[in-house]
Amino acid sequence: MRLIIRDGPEEVGRYVGNYIAKRINDFKPTAEKPFVLGLPTGSSPIPTYKHLIGLVNKGELSFKNVITFNMDEYVGLPRDHSESYHTFMFREFFSYIDIDPNNVHILDGNAPDLVAECAAYEATIKAQGGIELFLGGIGEDGHIAFNEPGSSLSSRTRIKTLAYDTILANSRFFGGDLSKVPRMALTVGVATVLDAREVVVVVTGQRKSVALSKAIEEGVNHLTTLSALQLHPWALIAVDEDATAELHVKTVKYFKSLERVQEEVERNKANLNENASSVD
Numbered sequence: 001m002r003l004i005i006r007d008g009p010e011e012v013g014r015y016v017g018n019y020i021a022k023r024i025n026d027f028k029p030t031a032e033k034p035f036v037l038g039l040p041t042g043s044s045p046i047p048t049y050k051h052l053i054g055l056v057n058k059g060e061l062s063f064k065n066v067i068t069f070n071m072d073e074y075v076g077l078p079r080d081h082s083e084s085y086h087t088f089m090f091r092e093f094f095s096y097i098d099i100d101p102n103n104v105h106i107l108d109g110n111a112p113d114l115v116a117e118c119a120a121y122e123a124t125i126k127a128q129g130g131i132e133l134f135l136g137g138i139g140e141d142g143h144i145a146f147n148e149p150g151s152s153l154s155s156r157t158r159i160k161t162l163a164y165d166t167i168l169a170n171s172r173f174f175g176g177d178l179s180k181v182p183r184m185a186l187t188v189g190v191a192t193v194l195d196a197r198e199v200v201v202v203v204t205g206q207r208k209s210v211a212l213s214k215a216i217e218e219g220v221n222h223l224t225t226l227s228a229l230q231l232h233p234w235a236l237i238a239v240d241e242d243a244t245a246e247l248h249v250k251t252v253k254y255f256k257s258l259e260r261v262q263e264e265v266e267r268n269k270a271n272l273n274e275n276a277s278s279v280d
């Protein structure tokens, strides 16, 4: 697992936005071979979405051949409610990029058969060849998507009852009225996220710092579902300085030094390539 530390949420958004753009561009997606991207909601990914929108506007990135799957959706909230994740995604991202709305997949929290809806979601992901890169955020208790503490680390897309802390945290989007926050959600499982070929998670703000330290400094534990990322072969967590508040100083120094060494390796590689082409 790699940990990338930037000064604040904007810098994290720029880093992650550029990272995703490079992955999509390097993939060279076509209609026959689209790039399959998993996406989160929440305030944490907004700077990333803003940066990606900027790249699309500058002509440096296109979502024409990108297929998306969102992580989760509330159960029972009308699709056009201002706080449904469907509304969120179009308001914050999809309306400003060149994605084909037919390529957008978001769980339907009002489906008549929610169990069938979840099974169909897993099947559609599989039929698209799996998710290339899953972008995620976390809750204050370290949940990824809506995989609340105690979720099975082999869980798949399913109906989930929300933890009281999550209802409390999310009440800020419902005018602070706890009674308006849905009690249930549909969410991809921990195993659905781990199945992606690459996972990138954004963690910003001091209120996420305890969860971050549990997830990366302690063992894999279902009480902090983000920790399951330790089992993933290609995972990256991008955080701001505030989110590192509970990490050991040596952990922060370690990951910062790793990034410096990595930059050195890439510089040397670029120089080697340059020298090789000047010999030609």
Ligand SMILES: N[C@@H]1[C@@H](O)[C@H](O)[C@@H](COP(=O)(O)O)O[C@@H]1O
Pocket (backbone or CB within 6 Å): 040, 041, 042, 043, 044, 045, 071, 072, 136, 137, 138, 139, 140, 144, 145, 146, 166
């Ligand atoms: N289900 C979502 C998560 O996917 C998201 O990561 C989390 C954090 O939101 P924020 O980034 O606003 O802190 O909120 C909800 O619980």
